Amino acid sequence: MEQKKVRNMEQFAAVSGISRPTLSKYFNDPDSVRRSTRDRIEQALTQYDYRPNVYAVNQNRSKTKNIGVVVPNLADPFFSEIGREVELACLAAGYSPILLSSHGNPEQERANLEALRLLKPAGVLLAPFGRASDRADIEAFNKDVPVVLFDANIEGACEAFVGTNNFQSVDLIVEYLCRSGEPPCFFEMKSPSNPNANKRRQAYLESMQRHGHTPHIYQAEGEGWKFEEIGSIEGGRLMSKNALATNTVLCSNDRLAIGMLSAAYGLGIVVGHGEGGALRIAGHDDHPFSRYTCPSLTTIAQDYAAIANRAASTLFRILDAETRLSEREETLYEGKLVMRDSA
Amino acid sequence: MEQKKVRNMEQFAAVSGISRPTLSKYFNDPDSVRRSTRDRIEQALTQYDYRPNVYAVNQNRSKTKNIGVVVPNLADPFFSEIGREVELACLAAGYSPILLSSHGNPEQERANLEALRLLKPAGVLLAPFGRASDRADIEAFNKDVPVVLFDANIEGACEAFVGTNNFQSVDLIVEYLCRSGEPPCFFEMKSPSNPNANKRRQAYLESMQRHGHTPHIYQAEGEGWKFEEIGSIEGGRLMSKNALATNTVLCSNDRLAIGMLSAAYGLGIVVGHGEGGALRIAGHDDHPFSRYTCPSLTTIAQDYAAIANRAASTLFRILDAETRLSEREETLYEGKLVMRDSA
C-alpha cells in the first residue's frame, strides 16, 4: 500500500497533481477544500507515504493544535483514569493532548507549565495542587494560554473549574452512614496536599450539624502522597488506642481508607456493616482498587467521564470563540454512593 | 528579574552582543563556547526572557533530542513507576522524554509509534505488549529509530532488552514456598497479555521439577487488563470448589493475587503463613498496593530503578556512538523476595 516516501509537501504536490497551498489547506482542515479535490488528495495519500512535518507546521503558528493536560500524579490511578478521559476528549475534538504528570511535586507543576509554554499549546487542562503559592504562576500562565481547571479548584483563578460537588457527595455518604449505624467520625491528613480535602472536612462538619450529631475529626501527621502508609500508621494508632469516638469512620479519600483497612486487618478488627462488624470504614473517590479491598470499600464515585468531558468542552468553547469567557464558570458534578461491604 | 521578552535569537543576539551562530552553538551545547562567552550569554539570559523556539530548532534536524517512552498501560502503577524512572534517566542525560501509554491496547502501541515518528525522536524506550503480530511493526520502527526494549522481551528484536530474570525470581519464591510449607500451585491467565507470564509459567514448571514436586497450573479465563477482577472471579471459583491441589498459590502477578485475596476474604478463607492460615497466596512484582492487602502480600520485587536506568543508558550509548550495537544485548536483573504475611 503505502509505497514511496515523499519528503515534503512540495514533492507531494508534484506527485499528487495538487498545488501546495491547496494541500496546506487540506491538512489544516480537510473540509476546507472541494470534495473532489479532497478525494484526489486522499487517493494520493494511499499511494505515497507523506505526512506534514510537525515542526515546520507549528513553527509559524503562535498557537498550535496541542492541548496540555497536567495532573498532579499519574502514579495515582485516579489521575491516570481521569487523565485518560481528558486525552480522549481532546483527540475526539481534533486536538493533540500532551499529558504531563507533576509527580506529586508542586515544583514540577511549575516546570510542566514552563515546558508547555515552549510547545505553544492552544489551551491547558490543569488539575492543580492548589497551593496558594502556585496561584500567581498559574494565573500568569492563564494570561497567555487559556486554562481550565479540573478536579481541584483554585478559587477565582483561570477560565473555569469542573469538579465534584464535595458538599453533596460527603453529605450523601454521611447521611447514609448516619441512617445505617453510628454517625461517622472523619479521618484525614493534617496538611492535605489537595484542596478537595478541605472542602470535604467542611462538608462533613456541616452535614453532621445538619443531622444533629457531634462531629469528630482525626488528623493524621505526614506529608506527601503515601496516603496508604499514612492511613495505615496513623489509622492503626487510633484504632489500637481505641481512640475513635464512634465505630464508623469516613476517610477523606479511598487511599487513606485502604491504609486504614490494612491496619484494621492487622489488628484483628473486623470491618464491615454486616454481623460481627466492629468498625465501619468508608472512603471517597471510588479508587479502582476499592472494589478489591478486604472488605470491599463503601465509597463515593466521582463522575470521571463527565468531569473530563465538561472540562475539555469548556476549553474547546473558549478556543472556538477565540475569546475568553465573559464570566468564570464553575461546574460541579454529583457523586454517587457506592455501597459495598466496609460500611 | 526576567524582564523584556525577546522574540527570537536574532533579537537576543542584538541585545546580548553575541552573534547568532555563537548563540546557536551555546543553546545546543553550552560547553562548546568559551567560558567567558558562556558567562556573558548566561548573564544576558537573566536580563532577557528568551528561549529558543522548539519547533524552529527541530525543523531541520533529522534527529531531535527527544526520546519516546512507551509503556503498555500507565493506569497500572507498575508502569507508571518504571515510566517515571525512565523519564528521570532521560532528563538527567539531557534528553526530553515523551511518555506515552498504550492504554492496554496493542493497536494504540502502533499508533504511539506512528505518532513518535513525526516527532523524530533520537531513540525510543519501549515496554512492548509482545504480541507476535506487533513484531514486524516494531522492527520496522527500529530500523529508523533505535529502540531499546524493557520489561517485556521480544526475542531478537530491537537493539537490546532489559528486564527481570523471571527464572531466577520465580525459582526464588518457589524455593521459599516449598521450604516453608506445601509446594505452590500456579495461578495465571489463560491468554496473558504479557510475555513475562509465559516465562513465569515455564520457570514455575522447571523450578517445581528441580525441587521434586508435581506442578499444578490453573489458568483463568478472561482477557484484557482487569487482572484483579479476573483473579477475584476465577480465583474465587477455584477456592469455593476446593479445586486447588495444594494450600499454596503462586500468582503470575500481584494484581491477580490482589483479586484472589479479595475473593478469599469474601469466602471467609483465612490467608497467611501464620497460625490459622488455611491458604497461602504469593504474587510477583511488588505492586505498590501489595503492602496494604489483607494480609499483606508476599511477592517478588523487581528492581525498577536498575531496569529503567540500564535501559536508558543502553540507549544513550547507542546515540552517543551514532551507530547500532554490534550485537543485541540482554540484561536481566534479579528479583528480590519480599516476605510479608500472605505466604
Add this chain to the structure above:
DNA sequence: ACCTAAGTTTTACGCGCGTTAAATACTCAG
C-alpha cells in the same frame, strides 16, 4: 451559453533557527 461565486494555481515572501565559509578577534605559550 453566460454569469457569478467559490475553489485552485502560480508566485513569492516570511517564520526562527542550523549551518557553512571566510574574515576577524582573541588567548596563551614562548
Add this chain to the structure above:
DNA sequence: CTGAGTATTTAACGCGCGTAAAACTTAGGT
C-alpha cells in the same frame, strides 16, 4: 611582543510549511 591555534563574527543559504495576492478554473444556476 609575536605567532599559532582557537573562538567569534559576518554574510548568506536552506529547511518545510503558512499565507497572501493575483490570475485562472470550475461548479451551478439562469
